[in-house]
Amino acid sequence: MRKVFQADLQQIGEDLIEMSQRVAEAMERAWDSLANADVDLAQEVIAEDAKIDFLQTQLDERAIDTLALQGPVASDLRMIVGSLRMSASLERMGDLARHLAQLARLRFPKRAVPSAISETFSKMAQLDIRIARELGRLLDTRDLAIASQIIELNRELDKLHSSVFQIIAEESWQEDAPTTVDVSLTSRYLERFGDHGVSVARKVTYLVTGEWEPQG
């Protein structure tokens, strides 16, 4: 019984790592589709998101079965409940990558991202990809130094997000209103992706230390 239980926990951990790898890839491809107005790539990202959703459903079913069959307590119980939370955050990260791809598709053959803002968004997307990749490493190694790094990457992301609204507020901003909308939503999606990454990192920290990290 104990052996089966350890195998279940192991599998849940591996599913989380796989989800984090897939959302890293989804963000990488979504950003490429948006930056290059590549509608085929956008289409692929949108289709692939269903697989991330499926992974979440599968992980959640496994977690619930483990709760039912093994009746875990203490740290094992918290680990499983925590996994349900983390899978929800990772699934949402996949959705946000999909939103970017959907925007690329909606505006095709036009590029949704004006050149004045393209470099900032590129940096934000790179931070998102790094956050998702580091999450995979964090879930694998439970090395809490990685969690701190993720929180730091997200701070940079937040600064870039704020800078987008400063750029839009400048007189030199001459884009039309629908483009301004696209830019503000894109910035929001890129920023939220990082927030969810931080949620997962905090959850891992909590599971390792038993202490909830203060926000900020």
Added chain:
Amino acid sequence: MRKVFQADLQQIGEDLIEMSQRVAEAMERAWDSLANADVDLAQEVIAEDAKIDFLQTQLDERAIDTLALQGPVASDLRMIVGSLRMSASLERMGDLARHLAQLARLRFPKRAVPSAISETFSKMAQLDIRIARELGRLLDTRDLAIASQIIELNRELDKLHSSVFQIIAEESWQEDAPTTVDVSLTSRYLERFGDHGVSVARKVTYLVTGEWEPQG
């Protein structure tokens, strides 16, 4: 033991109802603060959101303790795991109301919402408030007709959300870029609030029928 368990389940149900009532109130007051540029009210909404967060933490602790002490299986187990999901959605609805209040505070003494769009947003906010109130009734009665109603209210909300972007795309839209940003983010917050409401409604439906409703 069984009696304690039933009391725990009852309390978790009541906590969810209280959360839904508080997020309905939060949205009502957040919208008022935004529509009337009422910075004091905005401040109150922001402060009150901490109480919604606290309710979530409390509910989650209770749910985890119940899992540990009672080792529930089958439908009871799914009900408790479902509660963790629902509390996360309700907490997020509170955050979205807070975002609106934060925007009201940021733009004070200016009104963040231009008059051209104010009526649409007012309708969206009313739909959000109704969705949150109906959630309270749904959680209380488990009458699935209410779940269908919530999904219908959210469809109306989505239509209004789309109409916002049509209004912005018209030539008559003469607002400056930062206002356009505020409007697009406000519309997004109002729309997401409804989505989370639908998530909760679908979860209740699943718990009552055992069948997952198709999306849409």
